[in-house]
Amino acid sequence: MSAHKVVVIGAGMGGLVAALQLAHQGLDVTVVEAAAAPGGKLRQIVVDGAPIDSGPTVFTMRWVFDQLLAAVGTQLESELRIRPLPVLARHWWDQSASAHGAHTIDGPFDLLADPAAAHDAVARFAGPDEARRFQAFCAEARRVYQVLEAPYIQRATPGPVGLTMDIGLRGLAALTALGPLRSLWHTLGRHFQDPRLRQLFARYATYTGSSPWQAPATLMLIAQVELDGVWSVDGGMHALARCLERLARERGAVFRYETACEGIDLWFGRVSGVRLSNGDSLPADSVVFNGDAAALRNGLLGAGTRKAVRSQAPPRSLSAITWSINAPTSGLVLDRHNVFFQSDYASEFTDIFRDSRLPQRPTVYVCAQDRGALHTPTGPERLLCLVNAPATGDGSRPSSEAIDQCETNTWGLLQRCGLSLQPSSRQVVRTTPADFHQLFPATGGALYGQASHGWTSAFARSGANTPVPGLYLAGGSVHPGPGVPMAALSGLRAAEAVMANPALTRWYPRVATSGGTSTP
Numbered sequence: 337m338s339a340h341k342v343v344v345i346g347a348g349m350g351g352l353v354a355a356l357q358l359a360h361q362g363l364d365v366t367v368v369e370a371a372a373a374p375g376g377k378l379r380q381i382v383v384d385g386a387p388i389d390s391g392p393t394v395f396t397m398r399w400v401f402d403q404l405l406a407a408v409g410t411q412l413e414s415e416l417r418i419r420p421l422p423v424l425a426r427h428w429w430d431q432s433a434s435a436h437g438a439h440t441i442d443g444p445f446d447l448l449a450d451p452a453a454a455h456d457a458v459a460r461f462a463g464p465d466e467a468r469r470f471q472a473f474c475a476e477a478r479r480v481y482q483v484l485e486a487p488y489i490q491r492a493t494p495g496p497v498g499l500t501m502d503i504g505l506r507g508l509a510a511l512t513a514l515g516p517l518r519s520l521w522h523t524l525g526r527h528f529q530d531p532r533l534r535q536l537f538a539r540y541a542t543y544t545g546s547s548p549w550q551a552p553a554t555l556m557l558i559a560q561v562e563l564d565g566v567w568s569v570d571g572g573m574h575a576l577a578r579c580l581e582r583l584a585r586e587r588g589a590v591f592r593y594e595t596a597c598e599g600i601d602l603w604f605g606r607v608s609g610v611r612l613s614n615g616d617s618l619p620a621d622s623v624v625f626n627g628d629a630a631a632l633r634n635g636l637l638g639a640g641t642r643k644a645v646r647s648q649a650p651p652r653s654l655s656a657i658t659w660s661i662n663a664p665t666s667g668l669v670l671d672r673h674n675v676f677f678q679s680d681y682a683s684e685f686t687d688i689f690r691d692s693r694l695p696q697r698p699t700v701y702v703c704a705q706d707r708g709a710l711h712t713p714t715g716p717e718r719l720l721c722l723v724n725a726p727a728t729g730d731g732s733r734p735s736s737e738a739i740d741q742c743e744t745n746t747w748g749l750l751q752r753c754g755l756s757l758q759p760s761s762r763q764v765v766r767t768t769p770a771d772f773h774q775l776f777p778a779t780g781g782a783l784y785g786q787a788s789h790g791w792t793s794a795f796a797r798s799g800a801n802t803p804v805p806g807l808y809l810a811g812g813s814v815h816p817g818p819g820v821p822m823a824a825l826s827g828l829r830a831a832e833a834v835m836a837n838p839a840l841t842r843w844y845p846r847v848a849t850s851g852g853t854s855t856p
Contacts, residue, residue, distance in 0.1 A: 348376020350810030351626030353827025370596035375577035397821035523553035545653025545784025607806030644802035655769035655781035663759035698723035729773030729781030785813030
């Protein structure tokens with residue numbers, strides 16, 4: 337087994353999981369990463385001496401990591417300390433200005449993890465009728481999740497015909513009742529009369545980098561994902577990346593940081609190795625590419641690898657402007673996850689997807705990383721502030737004036753809602769779509785791969801296997817999609833595909849069994 341050499345390009349979540357699984361099986365695994373640390377988009381930035389999670393901040397679908405770690409002989413609680421969050425997110429709404437220029441602020445409204453408490457909270461916030469509608473919405477979200485978890489989320493390469501056969505008549509009836517051709521926004525209008533709740537749950541489309549007006553209604557299943565549990569990780573989400581790296585090293589994987597891959601070498605059409613930025617070459621029997629599929633499509637790793645993905649570029653997902661902050665706050669009691677809404681929600685997505693410009697009225701997400709069940713900070717606290725942006729970091733990127741105006745609009749919304757936040761220049765690091773494009777080449781700054789627009793988008797992502805022998809794909813731009821647990825599943829699928837090589841399966845089993853169960 338150790339004679340089979342695998343090079344994993346990229347130490348993001350998918351690459352880390354693939355490296356861990358393959359090293360556990362005894363393969364010779366080397367991971368090459370352009371950055372100085374593991375994690376990919378799951379990155380930390382040190383601001384004024386404090387490490388701040390500056391990528392994904394939400395830990396969900398823990399069953400994925402229970403399954404992954406069990407496959408390598410350990411368990412989550414032995415490797416990380418995680419804590420369930422009683423509040424999934426805290427929300428505020430800045431309503432339209434009155435004739436006298438005054439603003440009405442609604443909130444805070446806490447979406448709670450406990451179902452009974454969540455029902456009561458909705459009843460207090462929006463009335464008993466809306467609370468009953470909330471229960472019906474949760475029930476439908478649960479049905480959709482249960483229908484799609486095994487045949488879509490956990491399937492290596494789902495297709496519309498195979499999915500239809502797998503879900504059976506009952507599953508097909510559930511999706512038909514949902515209306516798979518309808519948008520998420522349209523479907524939420526059938527569930528909620530209160531526009532604030534419709535807006536709150538429509539935001540789930542942005543978890544896949546998409547517009548609620550174009551994303552399919554099936555994305556309502558994200559509500560069930562969160563109601564199944566949201567956790568905080570001691571040491572931040574970056575600790576998860578460090579944990580997977582450590583476990584892979586313990587099983588023999590080698591990591592080479594600050595070493596970019598400049599090309600994938602082919603010999604008679606088959607993978608033979610990779611070329612590195614420092615001039616080295618590494619021979620490889622298999623290569624797992626854990627980068628955005630657009631890099632292959634654009635030929636950044638060699639013309640021969642273009643055919644590994646579909647030639648037609650899909651619509652890009654959302655990018656973002658983020659502010660990593662270490663500064664005092666006042667005026668509001670934040671929870672760990674906080675969302676600040678404007679009243680004209682549609683304009684945000686019109687600006688981004690139709691006009692390719694920064695939103696004039698952005699929604700603002702704030703992750704207060706020192707908040708939650710443990711304590712309330714008394715001095716400077718670590719924050720990640722994020723607003724959605726178009727993925728134009730490689731083209732007609734926003735001007736510095738437009739970015740400054742977006743920042744002014746962002747701070748203005750927080751101030752109107754009652755949050756006082758005035759970081760000095762040394763207390764904040766700003767990241768723009770152009771910066772994300774530099775970090776993740778060929779993306780334009782898109783953070784979720786392709787946008788999930790239209791029901792067929794679910795089947796448009798590449799899978800782990802490619803038409804190039806020996807080349808496999810992982811990461812958020814391939815199936816099953818973006819997000820930490822989904823990218824982790826893509827790494828497992830890539831490792832399974834490598835192990836399915838006839839030269840390996842002749843004597844050795846697959847890296848892990850497909851399937852698994854969740855606990856709704």
